[in-house]
Amino acid sequence: MATPHGYSPISSESRVRILAMLLEGADRTIDDLTSATGLHPNTVREHLQRLMESGFVLAEAEHRTTRGRPRTLYRAATGQRGASSPIIREKARQAAEHGDLMRRVMPETIPEGLSTQELHQLDAITEHLEDSGFDPIVDEAHLTVDLTPCLHASDALSAARCGVHMSLIQSVLAEAGGPLAVEGMHPACNPGDCVIQLLRAPADVAAPTDS
Structure with missing residues (x-):
């Protein structure tokens, strides 16, 4: 039996916009997604968490060659190398x-x-x-x-x-x-x-x- 419309993690327009941007291929940070969507950073984090729980988005720490706290990078799960969920x-x-x-x-x-x-x-x-x-x-x-x-x-x-x-x-x-x-x-x-x-x-x- 189909899940009622509205329950899906991508029923939200904001999550669709976020996932569409991640599907463009480039890894994104919270700041990137906040600037692109106009959403509050905490709202973006909540949407990303929902998408990660569903396996649609992956996160990893940025590899840095300089001192400083690494940022978290987000990408769409595509089933390909480096993006397998x-x-x-x-x-x-x-x-x-x-x-x-x-x-x-x-x-x-x-x-x-x-x-x-x-x-x-x-x-x-x-x-x-x-x-x-x-x-x-x-x-x-x-x-x-x-x-x-x-x-x-x-x-x-x-x-x-x-x-x-x-x-x-x-x-x-x-x-x-x-x-x-x-x-x-x-x-x-x-x-x-x-x-x-x-x-x-x-x-x-x-x-x-x-x-």
């Missing part, structure tokens, strides 16, 4: 266990043509999206994930939120381990339509790496 990886492992249990109980639900790794990746993104308040419909044959109706189609930050969701799905796929990756979103005349297309990426692109 143990929290997302553990959630993916648990989702795979749940999926395997369901398939043992109902073997007739096992789709044809998918490897165990691919099934586990789909388990992981399904649970991730349900935790984010969606009710995803996964088409294993065509490797699509239908999130229609979009919860955020009329959101003022819908474009940024969409990009954040896509990046997080790719991170979950990477942490789960396997060949599936995000290809993109199907174009739609109705902005409330949201169908994500997956593809089988080369192993060196899809495989997760340790931090």
